[in-house]
Amino acid sequence: MSLGGVKQVVYLQNDFTAYMIGNIMFNLANPVAGLPGAPKPIPASAVELAQFQRLNDANLAFVKDIQDAHARNDSTRAFFISPDKSFIDYEPSITSFLCTDAARDIFEDGGKELDTLTLKFPDDKHPDERDVLTNKQCLEEARSFFKYADIEGYRGSPHKL
Numbered sequence: 494m495s496l497g498g499v500k501q502v503v504y505l506q507n508d509f510t511a512y513m514i515g516n517i518m519f520n521l522a523n524p525v526a527g528l529p530g531a532p533k534p535i536p537a538s539a540v541e542l543a544q545f546q547r548l549n550d551a552n553l554a555f556v557k558d559i560q561d562a563h564a565r566n567d568s569t570r571a572f573f574i575s576p577d578k579s580f581i582d583y584e585p586s587i588t589s590f591l592c593t594d595a596a597r598d599i600f601e602d603g604g605k606e607l608d609t610l611t612l613k614f615p616d617d618k619h620p621d622e623r624d625v626l627t628n629k630q631c632l633e634e635a636r637s638f639f640k641y642a643d644i645e646g647y648r649g650s651p652h653k654l
Contacts, residue, residue, distance in 0.1 A: 500622075502532040503540060505603075506548040508587050509556065544603045551595045556585040607632075607639055 537545035562570030563583035572589045573582035582589070590596055615629035626634065 499532045501535055503535045503537050503542075505537045505542065505545055506552065506587070507536075509552065542603070544599050547599045548596065551593075551599060552587065552590045555590045555593060555595065559583050559585040559589075604639055607636060 558570060559572060560583075562568075568574055568578075568581050571581045571583050572585075574580070610632065612628050612632060615632075616627050618627050619625050
């Protein structure tokens with residue numbers, strides 16, 4: 494993203510693990526020795542996307558449920574059990590959460606909103622940048638990317654939106 498000149502990234506969910514990717518991006522966003530730096534991370538809540546809080550709440554519930562199951566040695570609540578039952582995964586990672594039906598449902602609801610979204614200021618642009626897309630063009634790009642990501646086989650997840 495840095496090499497492509499992306500200056501800001503709206504992220505849809507906090508990463509509560511040790512990596513805290515939002516913090517890493519924020520720290521990298523400061524240019525050093527003339528290099529552009531990483532894009533500035535912007536939480537989706539700052540642009541009023543309700544899915545931000547829904548994903549965070551569902552992720553925290555997932556983590557609690559997995560940790561409780563692990564503490565009780567309840568494999569019926571594990572994230573994954575190998576077919577021969579030799580491996581039981583209780584890892585509450587964000588990647589595991591994003592493979593759940595709860596996460597898929599939140600993204601599906603967001604996709605439906607994206608399909609019907611009406612912009613308040615379609616022709617506005619970032620005030621400090623001359624060669625950027627209008628809000629309407631950004632929304633068209635987002636819809637185009639969502640359509641691309643929705644095609645089975647183009648995503649890393651088994652879910653179809």
